[in-house]
């Protein structure tokens with residue numbers, strides 16, 4: 001198999017090209033630092049008859065061959081052959097961003113010296129800058145001495161690109177020429193086995209001179225390729241920025257955009273949710289009508305349909321969230337948001353670059369924690385990683401929607417704000433605020449140190465593509481459904497078993513009403529006994545054992561809270577008609593006090609607990625991986641759990 | 657002393673005359689292709705004046721914090 005490495009400056013379109021060629025699903029967004037590890041994929045055209053097998057490797061963006069972050073280190077390591085995942089490769093393709101031709105070109109020249117005639121040049125995004133024509137391409141080819149292809153990855157110039165690569169790839173394994181200059185300080189970004197290809201220099205000056213040398217060379221070459229009258233067009237970006245990063249207007253618009261984001265998640269999804277809810281109700285009724293009374297019916301209706309259905313209902317929200325995020329990401333606005341919030345990040349002792357990992361944390365902590373690799377300073381990186389899980393990820397969304405939607409009364413305040421939307425906003429805010437606050441505390445204690453530099457490039461604005469957004473939305477929907485069909489299905493069955501067996505002795509139930517029997521058998525079940533055993537801990541925060549079990553199961557994944565409650569409450573419900581989980585929660589009456597079990601205070605106690613606590617085994621694993629020790633996920637778990645419990649306590653005591 | 661980037665108003669074009677090195681400022685600027693002698697323009701400042709958004713050359717937009725901006729000495733272009 002021939003291997004070709006894809007290298008380029010951040011945001012030049014590498015991932016788009018990678019996806020185009022391999023049919024892969026790398027995340028594409030209009031800001032730097034999204035690709036933080038290497039990813040390999042086979043060319044789609046390998047399947048065609050008579051084509052040699054070729055694989056392509058997408059690498060994190062670099063500006064030059066002198067890494068100053070871990071992710072840049074991955075790329076440089078790969079180039080010099082010390083990446084253990086593919087020790088040999090045959091070709092390098094460098095992607096040039098036509099909107100930043102000068103810097104991209106400097107990288108190309110440096111690479112050319114390293115790999116010689118094995119370098120292919122891809123000038124990407126030509127759809128944005130029409131001035132770049134065939135004549136320019138040929139001139140560039142001459143000046144560089146490498147084959148150049150101009151393309152638009154967004155317009156899917158796949159066939160041409162594929163042909164270009166196939167035509168120019170040559171069999172022999174690539175050996176780099178010369179050595180890469182590195183200061184002692186930057187050695188930490190290189191992997192093992194890189195010593196041979198690296199020359200350590202004493203002074204930073206040497207490296208700087210080197211970078212400058214290539215930049216100047218790039219300018220020289222560009223000067224011969226096109227003249228002053230052919231200019232990069234950037235007025236559009238300049239004009240939009242006058243408003244969007246204006247100190248006052250920009251800040252207001254920023255707040256409005258994020259409020260609208262949360263508002264639409266909750267408002268737009270409502271009809272779709274009702275529909276899914278209704279369908280599952282109908283399904284349960286239909287199935288119930290055909291099955292004889294007994295365990296099988298209970299398993300299917302109360303266990304599976306109530307459990308899985310309770311989670312699937314949140315599919316519309318997940319889809320809306322990721323659709324809108326994709327639109328924002330594609331537009332180039334995200335970097336502006338990082339710009340506008342840098343002051344706040346700086347206040348909390350973080351690099352403005354931490355904004356992007358935090359932002360991805362709203363989708364899921366796992367990629368977010370990985371993207372913290374773009375933060376150069378180790379202490380800042382640790383403070384970021386250990387606080388990201390408090391950012392409200394999309395797995396919390398079902399829990400929030402269930403509880404807010406059911407227990408927070410909906411009305412309008414101050415003319416335009418909806419109380420439920422405001423509650424969401426508050427929950428998101430709370431998580432974010434405490435994440436930042438804890439980061440600050442970390443920065444003042446364990447990870448004390450100066451805040452490192454903040455440089456961020458502001459990419460040109462782009463019109464978001466509907467297709468990309470729909471794809472992203474669909475991909476997330478798939479992942480979500482897969483989870484519902486596997487983990488959640490499996491656990492729903494287990495939960496059903498645990499909360500059905502052991503059954504009550506028949507003689508103990510004589511003369512009792514159906515309702516009493518249902519609740520007694522639940523309490524008698526294995527799950528009931530477990531739950532009951534830690535009820536004393538739950539009491540101060542207003543929860544009963546059923547919620548406690550939900551919280552416990554949610555340690556596997558947060559959505560499981562909803563499916564677990566779905567199953568438990570369905571079992572406790574003796575009505576013939578199947579109701580939605582919301583109705584059941586509202587109708588649940590405490591046998592002791594005779595009052596509803598759920599109140600606003602209980603709902604908020606649960607909500608606050610979910611805001612903080614680190615209930616996600618996948619996140620534990622990724623923290624271990626990124627920090628290299630189990631110590632850190634354990635710390636994080638403990639301190640977030642403590643915050644969650646005390647927060648829940650405070651909320652409950654205040655509202656009761 | 658020469659004025660630095662902090663003394664420059666939004667919209668004013670200036671030329672970089674010197675970059676004092678600290679916190680790897682020079683490394684980062686050079687990497688982005690910003691060299692001594694280049695023309696730049698401040699396009700905006702966030703709330704409370706930090707960070708600064710800058711346009712460089714034909715179409716490079718980037719942002720940096722005040723303490724870095726202070727390290728960049730400039731002269732105004734008439």
Ligand SMILES: Nc1nc2c(ncn2[C@@H]2O[C@H](COP(=O)(O)OP(=O)(O)O)[C@@H](O)[C@H]2O)c(=O)[nH]1
Pocket residue numbers: 008009010011012013014015016017027028029030031032033034035061124125126127128151152153154155329330331462
């Ligand atoms: N206009 C235009 N935009 C592109 C093209 N290729 C990629 N992009 C956009 O450039 C941005 C960065 O792309 P991405 O693949 O994530 O870059 P990477 O960081 O180098 O992997 C995204 O917003 C893409 O939509 C292209 O051919 N034309």
